[in-house]
Amino acid sequence: MTPQARVVALTGAGISAASGIPTFRGKGGLYKNLHAQDLATPEAFARDPATVWEWYGWRRDLVRRARPNAAHRALRELSELVGRLDIITQNVDGLHEQTGLAGEGGIVRLHGSLWRMRCTRCGREVEDRSAGPYPPDLPHCSCGGLMRPAVVWFGEQLASEDLDEAGALTRHADVFLVVGTSAVVYPAAGFLGLASQQGAFVAEFNLEAAASGPEIGLRVTGPSEETLPALVDAVRKRRKV
Ligand code: BV8
Ligand code: ZN
Numbered sequence: 001m002t003p004q005a006r007v008v009a010l011t012g013a014g015i016s017a018a019s020g021i022p023t024f025r026g027k028g029g030l031y032k033n034l035h036a037q038d039l040a041t042p043e044a045f046a047r048d049p050a051t052v053w054e055w056y057g058w059r060r061d062l063v064r065r066a067r068p069n070a071a072h073r074a075l076r077e078l079s080e081l082v083g084r085l086d087i088i089t090q091n092v093d094g095l096h097e098q099t100g101l102a103g104e105g106g107i108v109r110l111h112g113s114l115w116r117m118r119c120t121r122c123g124r125e126v127e128d129r130s131a132g133p134y135p136p137d138l139p140h141c142s143c144g145g146l147m148r149p150a151v152v153w154f155g156e157q158l159a160s161e162d163l164d165e166a167g168a169l170t171r172h173a174d175v176f177l178v179v180g181t182s183a184v185v186y187p188a189a190g191f192l193g194l195a196s197q198q199g200a201f202v203a204e205f206n207l208e209a210a211a212s213g214p215e216i217g218l219r220v221t222g223p224s225e226e227t228l229p230a231l232v233d234a235v236r237k238r239r240k241v
Contacts, residue, residue, distance in 0.1 A: 004083035008173040009075055010191055011089045011096070014180020014206060018069035018225035021062060021093055025182050040153045049146060050135035056149045057132035060114050063093045064129070071179065072099040074228035079105050081235050082175075088166045090181060090188045092151050108166045110158055110188050112151035121145025158187060166191060176200040179224050183211040192216075205231075 013023035024036045034055070038044060045052045072095050079085035080102040087096050087107045092114045096107050118125045119141035126147075133139050139147040152158050170176065176195035183189040189211070196202050196215030203218040204211050205227050220227045 005174045006172055007078065007082050007085045007175045007177065008169050008195070008200075009085065009087050009177040009179055010181065010188070011075075011087060011091060011179045012181025012183075012188075013091060015071045015224050016066070016069070016091055016093050016095055017180065018071060018223065019066040019093075019095060021059075021066050021095075023180075025184075037154065040151070041155055042153050043155075045148055045153070049138060049148075052149075053132075053138050054134055056114065057134045061131060063095075063114055064131075066093065066095065068095045068099040069225045071224040071228045072096060074224075074232045075099070075179075076101055077232045078228075078235065079103055081232070081239060086169045088169060088188075088191060090185060106165075108162055108169065110152070110162055110166060112149070114149065114151065116150035117147040118150040119143060119145040120148050125150050163187065167194065170194045170200070171198050173198075173200040176202045177205060178202065178211050178216075179205045179228065181206070181210065 013021070017023055039052055039055045075085065075087060075096070076099045084103055084105045085101060086105040087101065089096055089107060089109055090111050092109070092111050094113060094115055101107065115127055115129055116125055117128050117139055122141060122143045122145055124141055128139070141147055170191045171194065173195055176192070178192055183192060192202060192211055192215055193213070201217045202215050203220060204216050205220045205224045207221065207223060209219055209221070
């Protein structure tokens with residue numbers, strides 16, 4: 001990669017697997033044999049906010065104990081070696097934010113954050129790192145409204161500013177890394193096609209061939225906590241850094 005190369009990494013739950021966080025669709029992703037897909041919806045929250053908060057409380061406690069792994073760190077190191085590296089993440093765990101990026105690249109969180117809550121009545125949004133929460137103590141706003149996780153559920157629109165920023169980054173990418181995602185959730189998965197259409201080199205880092213279609217120029221099969229550090233080593237060697 002030439003020094004001024006612009007790299008974008010689209011990441012999913014697989015990049016956090018080595019941090020002990022279950023993926024959505026892999027084994028261990030179930031919770032009380034409910035599928036994440038059935039819990040991460042506004043309908044599930046309206047029907048049974050206690051169970052949805054119990055799931056998010058469990059995930060928050062799990063993620064609170066998690067630390068970024070070698071894959072997160074490799075993206076940080078790569079950002080020091082290329083012109084600019086930006087991350088577009090579907091993850092809500094905050095592990096990319098903990099690792100940070102060098103230079104002017106940024107992190108676009110398409111699906112929100114486990115660490116933010118929003119009032120269902122007045123819309124006030126707060127950062128919250130408390131334990132859980134678990135029923136029956138569900139969080140409420142000072143206005144009395146029930147708080148919900150400030151994440152994007154299935155059937156909910158992504159924030160237009162996030163979509164616009166992710167689209168602009170993708171359109172300017174020379175290299176587009178697709179890391180640890182089954183690439184089934186839209187509109188996030190749509191950025192792969194956009195990257196390929198505008199001429200970026202698209203490389204998938206996954207345990208399996210997940211993203212389909214001609215847009216994949218290279219598939220690097222294996223755990224990203226191993227394959228991304230190997231990529232950084234190769235770039236370093238090439239640049240004799
Ligand atoms: C919307 C937040 C529109 C909550 C999540 C076509 C166009 C547009 C929409 C749709 C469409 N078709 C269907 C839809 C609806 C839906 C959708 O895409 N459904 C899918 C399931 C078909 N999309 C939506 O609802 C989106 N909203 O489109 O609104 C609209 C328009 C008008 C009016 C109203 C609305 C909202 C989608 C956001 C949903 N929220 N999360 C939370 O996290 O609690 S999505 C959820 O899935 C997570 O964010 C997760 O990140 C994301 C994607 O999953 P992955 O990250 O890929 O994880 P997964 O487990 O699937 O895969 C892990 C991968 O890692 C695997 O490939 C595995 O092999 C690999 N792996 C494992 N270990 C490793 C590894 N790889 C490398 N190394 C390892 N060690
Ligand atoms: Zn309120």
